[in-house]
Amino acid sequence: MPQGGQPTLITSVQRALRLLEAVSEESGGTTAKNLSRRTGIALPTTYHLLRTLVHEGYLEKLDDGAFILGDQVAELHTAARGQGLRSRVRSVMVDLRDALNAAVYLAHYREGEVVVTDIVDSPRTPRVDTWADFRETAHATAIGKCLLSGLSRDERLDHFDRYPPADLTPRTITRIHDLIDGPDHPVVTDSEEYSLGTACMAAPVSGAGVPTTLAISFPARKLTAHASFGTPLRTAADEIARTFAVAGGPHAAE
Structure with missing residues (x-):
């Protein structure tokens, strides 16, 4: 300088x-x-x-x-809008991580696959060890179950035809009937179904154009104490839904 x-x-x-x-x-x-x-x-x-x-x-x-x-200017404009959207969504996720002391995930169900698009964690709130591919283990994660709840029954059956449920832990639910026709909840929870010692909660993000979910993970031993986390999780999911609605859906961030 x-x-x-x-x-x-x-x-x-x-x-x-x-x-x-x-x-x-x-x-x-x-x-x-x-x-x-x-x-x-x-x-x-x-x-x-x-x-x-x-x-x-x-x-x-x-x-x-x-x-x-020229066209390159339009591409820059589109990219800038996408970066702005990602920044606003990530800000909500960071606030949720800090408020709940939990790792936070954003995921979509796109073209028949579970896709985790962003994770916000920290040394104090580490992400779950993804020892098994989330695309193949939707039956065992709150993320996957929440996304599948946004599909029709036939679409869920198609998913499990392609990815048959497998036991990942002694707590994993694998009965197709339970997975296809189980009750719908505003917040989906899994307790050690994907990974022993880890619990996860997920809430749908409505109006995103594709099934979308916001989720958190934390030590399973804290699940009872963290039962109240559903309310701030749903609030954050609603805030992200409003952000997507203004931008035209999560694809605007791509």
């Missing part, structure tokens, strides 16, 4: 950004000469920068010589 603590700035980058901003303000596109006048950038430099921006996909040159924004 130069003297005085001022950051080093790259002038050519600044000029390219000014050109992009100027093009964005012209709905029908604009010429290199007009851009040079508007930005105060010398015309030869303007041409060089415009050629580079066109080559990289940030601008497109029309047949009449005018420049408009």
Whole structure:
């Protein structure tokens, strides 16, 4: 960093950004000469920068010589929206982790598979040891059971045809009838069905476009004391549901 603590700035980058901003303000596109006048950038430099921006996909040159924004700008915009959505959802998960002292998970059921998309944990609240693939063990986890509850009966049967329930611990429920036709609960719990010593609770995230769940895990010995965790878990799931609704669903974060 130069003297005085001022950051080093790259002038050519600044000029390219000014050109992009100027093009964005012209709905029908604009010429290199007009851009040079508007930005105060010398015309030869303007041409060089415009050629580079066109080559990289940030601008497109029309047949009449005018420049408009390119597809790469739209891709950046989409990515920025997705990052903003992920940041807001993760903030809710971090708050829940800190409030409940439990690892927090976000998962979806997509194209016939259980997909865990985010985990928020810490050294004090470690995530469950995923010794068996969650895609194959939906019958034994609160995450999987909650996601499957958002499917039709036929879809659940199809899932278990592809992933037959297996005993993972002495507490794992494997009877198809119990898994398919069991009672629905606002919060799903598993106690040592997936991993001995670990309990998990999951709540559905409604309106996400695909079955989605928010879940927590913690030591099974604390399950009785943590029975009240269902309320803050549902509250956080509802908050994430509202975030997805505004953004158009969890796919907006991809």
